[in-house]
Amino acid sequence: MNGIPQGLEQKANEIILRYPPEHRNAALVPVLFEAQKSLGYLSPEVEAWAASTLGVTPVRVREVISFYSMMRREPAGKYHIMFCHNVACSMRGAESLQRYLESKLGIAAGEVTQDGLFSLAAVECLGACGWGPAMLVGEEQYFQLTQEKIDKILDELRQGRMPAGDSPTPLIGNVGLPTE
Amino acid sequence: MHRLSVARQHGAYEMLQKALTMEPAQVVELVKASGLRGHGGAGFSASLKWSFVPKDKFPRYVIVNADESEPGTFKDRLILERDPHALLEGALICAWAVQAEAIYIYIRGEYFYPTKIVNQAIEEARANGLLGERILGSDFTCNAHTHPGAGMYICGEETGLIESLEGKKGQPRFKPPYYPAAIGLWQVPTIVNNVETLAAVPWVFRLGPEEFAALGTPKNGGTCLFSLSGCVNNPGVYELPMGFPLDGLIHNLGGGILENRKLKAVIPGGSSSPILTAKEARGIRLDFESVAAAGSMLGSAAVMVVDETISIPRLLLWVLRFYAHESCGQCTQCREGTGWMLRLCKQLLEGKGKSRDLDDLYEIADAVDGTTICAFGPAVAWPTKSYLKKFRHEFEALVRE
Ligand SMILES: Cc1cc2nc3c(=O)[nH]c(=O)nc-3n(C[C@H](O)[C@H](O)[C@H](O)COP(=O)(O)O)c2cc1C
Ligand code: SF4
Numbered sequence: 404m405n406g407i408p409q410g411l412e413q414k415a416n417e418i419i420l421r422y423p424p425e426h427r428n429a430a431l432v433p434v435l436f437e438a439q440k441s442l443g444y445l446s447p448e449v450e451a452w453a454a455s456t457l458g459v460t461p462v463r464v465r466e467v468i469s470f471y472s473m474m475r476r477e478p479a480g481k482y483h484i485m486f487c488h489n490v491a492c493s494m495r496g497a498e499s500l501q502r503y504l505e506s507k508l509g510i511a512a513g514e515v516t517q518d519g520l521f522s523l524a525a526v527e528c529l530g531a532c533g534w535g536p537a538m539l540v541g542e543e544q545y546f547q548l549t550q551e552k553i554d555k556i557l558d559e560l561r562q563g564r565m566p567a568g569d570s571p572t573p574l575i576g577n578v579g580l581p582t583e
Numbered sequence: 584m585h586r587l588s589v590a591r592q593h594g595a596y597e598m599l600q601k602a603l604t605m606e607p608a609q610v611v612e613l614v615k616a617s618g619l620r621g622h623g624g625a626g627f628s629a630s631l632k633w634s635f636v637p638k639d640k641f642p643r644y645v646i647v648n649a650d651e652s653e654p655g656t657f658k659d660r661l662i663l664e665r666d667p668h669a670l671l672e673g674a675l676i677c678a679w680a681v682q683a684e685a686i687y688i689y690i691r692g693e694y695f696y697p698t699k700i701v702n703q704a705i706e707e708a709r710a711n712g713l714l715g716e717r718i719l720g721s722d723f724t725c726n727a728h729t730h731p732g733a734g735m736y737i738c739g740e741e742t743g744l745i746e747s748l749e750g751k752k753g754q755p756r757f758k759p760p761y762y763p764a765a766i767g768l769w770q771v772p773t774i775v776n777n778v779e780t781l782a783a784v785p786w787v788f789r790l791g792p793e794e795f796a797a798l799g800t801p802k803n804g805g806t807c808l809f810s811l812s813g814c815v816n817n818p819g820v821y822e823l824p825m826g827f828p829l830d831g832l833i834h835n836l837g838g839g840i841l842e843n844r845k846l847k848a849v850i851p852g853g854s855s856s857p858i859l860t861a862k863e864a865r866g867i868r869l870d871f872e873s874v875a876a877a878g879s880m881l882g883s884a885a886v887m888v889v890d891e892t893i894s895i896p897r898l899l900l901w902v903l904r905f906y907a908h909e910s911c912g913q914c915t916q917c918r919e920g921t922g923w924m925l926r927l928c929k930q931l932l933e934g935k936g937k938s939r940d941l942d943d944l945y946e947i948a949d950a951v952d953g954t955t956i957c958a959f960g961p962a963v964a965w966p967t968k969s970y971l972k973k974f975r976h977e978f979e980a981l982v983r984e
C-alpha cells in the first residue's frame with residue numbers, strides 16, 4: 404500500500420496474533436508504535452491503514468494518537484532526543500543541563516533543528532532516576548549525563564554514528580542479581 | 584542471567600515445575616503464608632488478590648504491570664533487563680494459580696531496551712517448552728506477550744492499563760464495579776501485578792513461605808527493591824529486608840548526602856507520597872505500616888532524598904508539571920485542578936504570587952483529593968498539601984504583597 408513502510412504489514416500481522424481474534428483491535432497501540440518506529444511519525448496514510456487493518460474507526464485512531472505522548476503526527480528529527488526533566492533528575496542538575504543541550508542544538512524543547520537532524524522533547528520520568536540526568540536518543544538510553552558526555556554524544560551523532568549507550572543499565576546499589 | 588541457559592543454571596523454572604505439581608488453590612495458600620505484598624504502590628496482598636477471581640468465569644488473564652512510571656521508581660527496569668526469566672516464572676506460577684490462559688506484560692514505551700530483552704526471553708522460553716502448549720510436559724497451556732505503552736503515566740493505574748491494552752485511551756474505570764480480578768481485560772477476570780511482586784514468587788517457593796516471610800516484618804513478607812535517588816552519594820537499587828531503617832539506607836548504603844550537605848526532607852514512596860521533614864524521617868523503618876505511621880506511604884519504595892539546597896516550591900513545580908501533563912482528563916477536578924495549581928506555583932516562583940495563592944493552592948489540592956475516579960487525585964493532592972503544610976515558610980518567602 405502507498406505510504407506504508409516496508410515490512411509493516413507483516414509486523415502488524417505478527418502483533419495481531421498476540422490477541423484473541425475477536426480482540427484484534429488491541430493491537431492498535433503496538434501497531435502504531437511500530438509504524439512510528441519505521442516512518443518516524445504517523446502519517447495520514449498510516450492512520451487510515453491502521454484503522455482498516457484493525458477494524459477500528461479513523462476517529463478512534465486519531466483519539467489514541469492524541470492521547471499518548473510518545474505518538475506524533477509530525478516528523479521528528481532524525482535523532483529524537485527525550486530528555487528527562489522530572490524531580491529526581493532535576494535535583495541532580497537536569498534543568499541547567501537541559502539549557503546546555505538546548506544551546507548546543509540551537510533549539511528549545513519541542514522543536515526540530517533546521518537541518519532536520521535533531522529534535523528535542525523534555526519528558527517526564529524515564530525510570531532511570533538513580534542514573535540521572537537521563538535521556539533517550541531514538542531507542543538508545545544514555546545515563547549519568549554531564550556536559551562532556553552530551554558533547555561526545557552529539558559529536559558522534561553529527562558524524563552519523565550512534566554512540567554506545569547505557570544498555571544494559573549499569574548496576575548501582577546492591578542488587579544481588581548475578582551477572583553473566 | 585538474562586539468557587535462559589544461564590538462568591537455568593541458577594535454578595530458573597524449577598519452582599514452576601514444582602508449582603505445576605500442586606493444585607492451583609494450594610499455590611495460592613502457599614503464597615498467602617509468605618505474606619507477599621504488591622510492590623506496585625498499594626502494598627495489597629498478592630494471594631488475596633489471586634483469591635478474588637470468580638470461580639466460574641473464563642477465560643482469565645494475568646497482566647504484568649511493567650509501566651514503571653511513578654517518578655523516582657526504577658527497580659523494575661533491572662528485573663526486566665537482567666532477570667526476565669524470574670519474572671516469566673513468577674507470572675506463570677500466578678497464571679497456574681488463577682488458571683489464566685495468557686500473560687500480557689505491559690511495558691512502558693520508553694523501555695526500548697528492557698522490552699527487547701523480555702521479548703528475547705519469551706522467545707527462548709517458548710522454544711524450550713516453558714511457554715505455550717503443555718508447559719514442562721504438564722496439562723497447563725499458557726502464552727506470554729509484551730505490549731508496549733506509549734508514554735502515559737496513567738496507564739500504570741491498573742484499569743487505565745487495561746483500557747490501554749484494549750487499544751484505547753488509557754482512562755481509568757470506576758471501581759466498583761471494575762475490579763480487574765472480577766471484571767478486567769475484555770471484561771473477564773484479570774490479575775494485575777507489578778513486575779517485582781511476580782519476580783518474587785519463585786523465591787517464595789525456593790525459600791519456603793515461612794523463611795520468605797521471616798526476611799521481612801510480621802505484616803510485610805520478604806525483601807523489597809528500594810529505588811534510592813536525589814541528593815545522595817550512592818543512588819541505586821537496593822534489595823533489603825522489609826522494615827529496613829531509612830537512616831541506614833540514606834547514610835550508610837547511600838553514602839550520605841551529596842557534598843556533606845544537610846538533609847532537608849525525604850520523599851519515601853515515589854512522587855505521589857507525602858514528604859517527610861528530616862526530623863519526621865529520622866528513625867523510621869521502611870515497611871508499609873511504619874511509613875504510614877510517620878504520615879506518608881511506602882508506595883513503590885522510591886526513596887528520594889532532598890537536601891538543604893533544594894527549594895520546596897521548586898520541587899512542587901516539578902511535581903505539579905508532571906501531574907498536570909499526565910492527568911487523563913476524565914474528571915474535571917483533576918484536569919482543571921492540576922493545571923490551575925501548576926499556574927499558581929509558577930507565578931509564585933516568578934515572584935508574582937499573592938499570599939491568597941497559598942490558600943488557593945491548598946484548597947484546590949483538597950478539592951482534587953478523594954473526589955476523582957482514580958487514585959491519581961490523591962497522588963497529586965497529598966504531596967502538594969504536605970509541601971505547603973510542612974514548608975509553608977518557604978512558600979511565604981516567595982510572596983510579594
Ligand atoms: C496513578 C497511578 C499510577 C500507577 N502506576 C503504576 C506503575 O507504574 N506500576 C505499577 O506496578 N503499579 C502502578 N500503580 C498501581 C496499580 O494500579 C496496581 O495497583 C498494581 O499494578 C498492582 O500490582 P501489585 O499488587 O503487585 O502491587 C499505579 C496506580 C496509580 C493510581
Ligand atoms: S483522577 Fe485524573 S487521572 Fe484519574 S481518572 Fe480522573 S482525570 Fe483521569
Ligand code: FES
Nearest residue numbers: 487492529531532
Ligand atoms: S526523574 Fe529523571 S529518570 Fe526519573
